[in-house]
Amino acid sequence: MSLILAIDIGGTHIRVAAYEPDSTKPIAHKRTKSLAQTPGVFDRLVEAVESVWQDGQVSAIGIASPGPLDPYTGTILDTPNIPQWKNFPLAPKLSERFGVPVYLDNDANMAGLGEWQFGAGRGHSNLVYLTISTGIGGGVIVNDSLLQGFHGMGAELGHMIIDPDGPLCGCGHRGHIESFSSGPAIVRYVNELIHAGEKTTLHADPNLSPAQIADAALAGDPLAISAFERAGHYLGIAVANYLAIFDPSILVFGGGVSQVGDLLFKPFEASLRKHVFHPHYMDDLTISKAALGDDAGLLGALALARLALSSSKG
Amino acid sequence: MSLILAIDIGGTHIRVAAYEPDSTKPIAHKRTKSLAQTPGVFDRLVEAVESVWQDGQVSAIGIASPGPLDPYTGTILDTPNIPQWKNFPLAPKLSERFGVPVYLDNDANMAGLGEWQFGAGRGHSNLVYLTISTGIGGGVIVNDSLLQGFHGMGAELGHMIIDPDGPLCGCGHRGHIESFSSGPAIVRYVNELIHAGEKTTLHADPNLSPAQIADAALAGDPLAISAFERAGHYLGIAVANYLAIFDPSILVFGGGVSQVGDLLFKPFEASLRKHVFHPHYMDDLTISKAALGDDAGLLGALALARLALSSSKG
Numbered sequence: 001m002s003l004i005l006a007i008d009i010g011g012t013h014i015r016v017a018a019y020e021p022d023s024t025k026p027i028a029h030k031r032t033k034s035l036a037q038t039p040g041v042f043d044r045l046v047e048a049v050e051s052v053w054q055d056g057q058v059s060a061i062g063i064a065s066p067g068p069l070d071p072y073t074g075t076i077l078d079t080p081n082i083p084q085w086k087n088f089p090l091a092p093k094l095s096e097r098f099g100v101p102v103y104l105d106n107d108a109n110m111a112g113l114g115e116w117q118f119g120a121g122r123g124h125s126n127l128v129y130l131t132i133s134t135g136i137g138g139g140v141i142v143n144d145s146l147l148q149g150f151h152g153m154g155a156e157l158g159h160m161i162i163d164p165d166g167p168l169c170g171c172g173h174r175g176h177i178e179s180f181s182s183g184p185a186i187v188r189y190v191n192e193l194i195h196a197g198e199k200t201t202l203h204a205d206p207n208l209s210p211a212q213i214a215d216a217a218l219a220g221d222p223l224a225i226s227a228f229e230r231a232g233h234y235l236g237i238a239v240a241n242y243l244a245i246f247d248p249s250i251l252v253f254g255g256g257v258s259q260v261g262d263l264l265f266k267p268f269e270a271s272l273r274k275h276v277f278h279p280h281y282m283d284d285l286t287i288s289k290a291a292l293g294d295d296a297g298l299l300g301a302l303a304l305a306r307l308a309l310s311s312s313k314g
Numbered sequence: 315m316s317l318i319l320a321i322d323i324g325g326t327h328i329r330v331a332a333y334e335p336d337s338t339k340p341i342a343h344k345r346t347k348s349l350a351q352t353p354g355v356f357d358r359l360v361e362a363v364e365s366v367w368q369d370g371q372v373s374a375i376g377i378a379s380p381g382p383l384d385p386y387t388g389t390i391l392d393t394p395n396i397p398q399w400k401n402f403p404l405a406p407k408l409s410e411r412f413g414v415p416v417y418l419d420n421d422a423n424m425a426g427l428g429e430w431q432f433g434a435g436r437g438h439s440n441l442v443y444l445t446i447s448t449g450i451g452g453g454v455i456v457n458d459s460l461l462q463g464f465h466g467m468g469a470e471l472g473h474m475i476i477d478p479d480g481p482l483c484g485c486g487h488r489g490h491i492e493s494f495s496s497g498p499a500i501v502r503y504v505n506e507l508i509h510a511g512e513k514t515t516l517h518a519d520p521n522l523s524p525a526q527i528a529d530a531a532l533a534g535d536p537l538a539i540s541a542f543e544r545a546g547h548y549l550g551i552a553v554a555n556y557l558a559i560f561d562p563s564i565l566v567f568g569g570g571v572s573q574v575g576d577l578l579f580k581p582f583e584a585s586l587r588k589h590v591f592h593p594h595y596m597d598d599l600t601i602s603k604a605a606l607g608d609d610a611g612l613l614g615a616l617a618l619a620r621l622a623l624s625s626s627k628g
Contacts, residue, residue, distance in 0.1 A: 068592065077594075126464050142456040149561020150440050151594055156558040159591040161551050163477055173591065237475050244470040245559060247463020277473040277487065278382065280391075280465055 003027075003057045004305045005049060008107070008297035009065040010034060011081040014041075016048045018058070019302050024118050028052035034082070041082055042090075046097060053098070061094060061102040062305030064110035064297035071105040071152040103301075103308045105148065109155060110300025111290070112139015113146050115252045117303040119291035126248040129290070130157060131255035132235075132264075135170065136178040139300075140246060146304075158182070162237050180234035183210040183257045190227045198223050214260040228263040235264070236271020243272075243281040254290030317341075317371045318619045319363060322421070322611035323379040324348060325395040328355075330362045332372070333616050338432050340612075342366035348396070355396055356404075360411060367412070375408060375416040376619030378424035378611035385419040385466040417615075417622045419462065423469060424614025425604070426453015427460050429566045431617040433605035440562040443604070444471060445569035446549075446578075449484065450492040453614075454560060460618075472496070476551050494548035497524040497571045504541045512537050528574040542577040549578070550585020557586075557595040568604030 006026075008015045014034045017026035030048045034041060049061070068077045074091020076082070091102040105113075112121075112129030121127040121141070129139040138157025140147040147154045158178035159171060166175025167185065179185055187208045194204040200223035202208065202216050216224035239251065258264065269287075276282060292299055320340075322329045328348045331340035344362045348355060363375070382391045388405020390396070405416040419427075426435075426443030435441040435455070443453040452471025454461040461468045472492035473485060480489025481499065493499055501522045508518040514537035516522065516530050531538035553565065572578065583601075590596060606613055 068594075126468070142461050143459045145457045145459070147456050147560070150563035150599075151561055151597065153592065153595060154440070154559065154561035156561075156591055159558045160555045161476060161589060163479075164551055164589075165477075171591065173589065176591075237478055241474045241555075244473045245468065246461070247465055247468035247470075249464035275475060275478075275487065277470055277485065277490075278467065280382075281467060283465065285464075 006301040062301035067106035108137025111296035114300030132257040133255035177238035181231040232267030240275035250286040320615040374619040376615035381420035422451025425610035428614030446571040447569035491552035495545040546581030554589035564600040
């Protein structure tokens with residue numbers, strides 16, 4: 001009884017990996033299409049677990065999944081990519097099937113936990129992780145422990161209101177930082193400016209990608225540049241808030257949009273310095289890229305299961 | 315060696331109290347004017363401590379003080395009411411003078427800690443305390459531990475930007491919740507409306523008090539009512555953010571402005587319900603008045619010293 005299985009449930013793929021104690025290199029790994037829109041996701045997940053299963057050797061399973069979910073009951077509440085999983089008791093069902101404890105939390109929390117335990121945030125007691133991609137998600141470590149909250153819905157950092165009259169967020173509320181600085185927010189802004197007649201090499205298209213806009217910006221397109229400047233400006237306001245609220249020693253940025261680099265982070269840093277409540281928050285503050293790449297969720301789920309086992313033994 | 319001395323440093327008074335183990339009723343208490351603008355505050359503080367001192371009986375001192383301060387070095391950085399205390403190593407100096415460990419943190423953190431240990435927040439693992447008075451201050455408990463942050467400057471909840479184009483805050487930044495919903499923000503708004511020609515029974519006066527405005531509101535003055543509606547509206551936006559960020563099981567409100575009651579809290583609750591990211595955050599959420607009144611800082615300082623002693627023994 002020494003292996004831990006970690007599961008990362010993504011929109012397109014489910015990954016399962018088996019880890020020996022003290023190791024972050026899997027001894028077995030299975031990647032399968034989640035085909036989330038097709039019924040039977042749970043059965044395919046069970047098959048993937050069986051493919052790496054070793055009888056009598058597995059002590060726990062950890063899972064990173066898109067939310068919203070309840071980590072305390074292990075229930076997926078209503079995850080947009082898997083329509084069959086409404087109030088779906090994923091952890092209890094897997095636990096019943098495989099006879100080991102199963103721990104579950106959302107993908108952003110797990111990426112933050114993974115970066116803290118194994119990645120860019122090692123050794124930091126107070127960490128803020130932000131993933132900037134289709135949405136903006138957060139994972140927060142306070143006093144060496146994961147912020148989950150009373151309902152397990154803490155650290156929803158993308159849904160902080162920074163302007164009550166701001167754009168509509170995907171969640172239906174107005175002015176969340178996600179509505180300014182996520183990938184779709186950048187694409188929407190570009191399309192709005194094109195429709196308003198701004199000159200650009202880009203063509204109006206709701207399916208533009210942030211990467212295409214980044215390419216145009218790098219080629220000197222002023223509209224594309226201004227779109228990232230705007231996203232970075234608002235991101236600086238949001239992070240100024242996170243500093244006043246959490247006072248972390250490290251900020252870790254993950255997610256596809258954060259990979260555009262200086263296009264986003266130069267205006268971000270200028271805005272952060274302008275908006276931070278007190279310059280002392282920036283003293284010795286580390287600002288870092290995520291180190292774990294696509295493995296962040298898997299390694300976070302591994303960390304979640306290990307921490308839960310060690311606290312239940314302690 | 316069993317007594318703990320707690321000190322609460324306010325703008326007008328310094329209070330010192332001595333507590334036996336497991337008790338929150340002081341066996342000795344000294345209240346002295348801080349006369350903070352007059353030199354010699356530290357000497358008066360030492361005298362107050364001496365007046366309750368019992369040789370060989372005191373194991374530690376805890377202090378609640380206005381910030382900004384560094385709780386890790388026990389240094390007051392630059393507190394507005396006591397001009398002599400710039401980068402003043404208050405805890406080390408008292409520790410040297412009295413030969414016991416001295417623990418220091420800011421008054422809002424200490425009020426939150428006090429409410430959690432002894433007041434409205436007992437038994438809650440995730441708590442957000444807000445004091446609404448001259449400023450807006452916060453104290454936060456995450457996973458049964460006080461959020462202090464890397465520099466000891468966490469939980470500055472009043473300085474969260476909720477509108478980058480909002481009013482100037484006392485700190486010089488724009489659009490902090492403190493600039494919308496603190497006492498001076500309410501007074502300023504009333505004066506602006508009077509100067510703009512709005513009808514009211516109140517007279518333009520920068521020295522109006524929130525209590526005077528509350529009296530006018532209770533007597534039916536529409537401008538006074540709208541001033542609290544506005545403050546409550548923005549407070550609801552800020553607290554929606556704190557719920558998404560911390561997902562606490564209890565919100566505790568302290569400070570003079572919060573004592574106006576429904577004038578502020580009815581519009582606050584309507585705004586919170588409108589702006590909260592997901593209604594699930596409100597399930598079983600307790601919203602409570604602070605229970606410790608003027609003793610919150612003193613009892614928080616007591617809790618700080620007790621927790622520090624027990625963790626250094628543990």
